Amino acid sequence: MSNSALIKSSIAKKYWMAVTGLFLCLFLVGHLLGNLQLIMKTGEEGRRAFNEYAYFMGHNIFIKIMSYITYASIIFHAVDGILLTIQNKKARPVNYVYNNPSANSSLPSRWMAILGSLILVFIVTHMANFWWKMKISEEIPLHTYYSQTAKDTVYYTLNKKQISVKDIREKGKIEGEKIFYSSKKFNASLENEINQEIIKARNQAEQTGQNINPLDIEKFKTESMEKYSMKEDELIDEGYKDLHTVVMQFFNKDKNPRAIFYLIIYVISMGVLAFHLWHGFASAFQSLGLNHAKYNILIKKAGQGFAVIIPLLFALIPILIFIK
Numbered sequence: 001m002s003n004s005a006l007i008k009s010s011i012a013k014k015y016w017m018a019v020t021g022l023f024l025c026l027f028l029v030g031h032l033l034g035n036l037q038l039i040m041k042t043g044e045e046g047r048r049a050f051n052e053y054a055y056f057m058g059h060n061i062f063i064k065i066m067s068y069i070t071y072a073s074i075i076f077h078a079v080d081g082i083l084l085t086i087q088n089k090k091a092r093p094v095n096y097v098y099n100n101p102s103a104n105s106s107l108p109s110r111w112m113a114i115l116g117s118l119i120l121v122f123i124v125t126h127m128a129n130f131w132w133k134m135k136i137s138e139e140i141p142l143h144t145y146y147s148q149t150a151k152d153t154v155y156y157t158l159n160k161k162q163i164s165v166k167d168i169r170e171k172g173k174i175e176g177e178k179i180f181y182s183s184k185k186f187n188a189s190l191e192n193e194i195n196q197e198i199i200k201a202r203n204q205a206e207q208t209g210q211n212i213n214p215l216d217i218e219k220f221k222t223e224s225m226e227k228y229s230m231k232e233d234e235l236i237d238e239g240y241k242d243l244h245t246v247v248m249q250f251f252n253k254d255k256n257p258r259a260i261f262y263l264i265i266y267v268i269s270m271g272v273l274a275f276h277l278w279h280g281f282a283s284a285f286q287s288l289g290l291n292h293a294k295y296n297i298l299i300k301k302a303g304q305g306f307a308v309i310i311p312l313l314f315a316l317i318p319i320l321i322f323i324k
């Protein structure tokens with residue numbers, strides 16, 4: 001490649017590094033705001049808020065598109081960065097005699113490729129810990145709990161289907177020992193399953209001498225689940241995945257013997273991220289040609305503030321979960 005072609009391709013690579021890098025900064029802000037719910041609300045309220053948030057993030061079409069752009073940006077940013085580093089090395093195989101790295105560039109700038117690679121390793125392992133459980137594997141528990149005060153308790157049957165008491169009371173009718181539903185939400189196999197549970201429970205009750213009304217279904221429940229959808233009438237077929245418990249247990253020293261190890265990895269990674277952003281943020285503006293003598297110092301300071309505050313708040317999340 002001729003020298004000018006090399007420079008042109010370097011400029012293009014820098015441009016796209018900047019665009020994807022700034023987009024990833026936006027992602028960090030959004031991700032941080034969502035994750036802060038893990039420490040801002042406690043107990044059942046916090047669990048519910050975070051699981052509802054995770055459900056929304058997984059089902060909103062706009063967020064889904066943003067997620068795919070995020071994945072593409074991470075891959076593009078990493079590959080582009082590696083290619084740029086190789087290209088720069090090739091273009092200048094021997095260091096200039098007058099090259100004095102500490103005078104010519106700040107420490108993070110020379111370390112950008114190494115820091116970026118470490119962040120990539122962090123992202124891959126981090127996604128294996130949480131994202132994989134949430135999106136791909138079926139390992140994740142559902143958010144189930146029983147509340148005496150729930151207006152509409154949803155029962156969770158052996159086949160992991162949900163049925164609401166309100167529906168049973170409003171739409172069910174009893175014929176002999178069986179309940180029949182007029183609601184379209186229930187198919188024949190679900191109806192059959194509920195009836196099987198009622199018969200089983202009635203048999204058990206008879207053995208212990210109890211007298212049970214078949215519509216008094218609370219006595220037959222195996223597990224129960226409060227419906228906590230924001231929309232009054234919406235039944236969430238697959239249930240809320242309990243991502244909150246997964247994250248909390250991950251960093252909880254009593255529940256996870258490796259929690260201290262994960263905490264250290266996360267805190268170090270946030271330090272690495274801080275260094276990467278320290279240089280990257282302002283440098284992205286430069287690569288996009290958005291630099292102006294008047295604003296350069298402002299952009300630099302804003303970038304440095306971003307580089308410290310965002311990773312610090314991210315690191316605070318596992319620290320607080322661990323020490324509580």
Ligand code: HEM
Binds near residue numbers: 031054123243266315
């Ligand atoms: C240290 C605090 C952090 C916590 C507690 C945390 C937690 C989580 C959780 C629970 C998920 C799964 C969300 C879901 O699938 O619905 C997730 C996804 C993800 N996290 Fe983090 N995260 C942290 C920091 C970071 C950082 C610093 C980065 C980037 C450098 C990052 C990058 C990602 C990415 C790329 C995804 C996939 C996002 C998507 O599917 O749209 N996370 N994180």
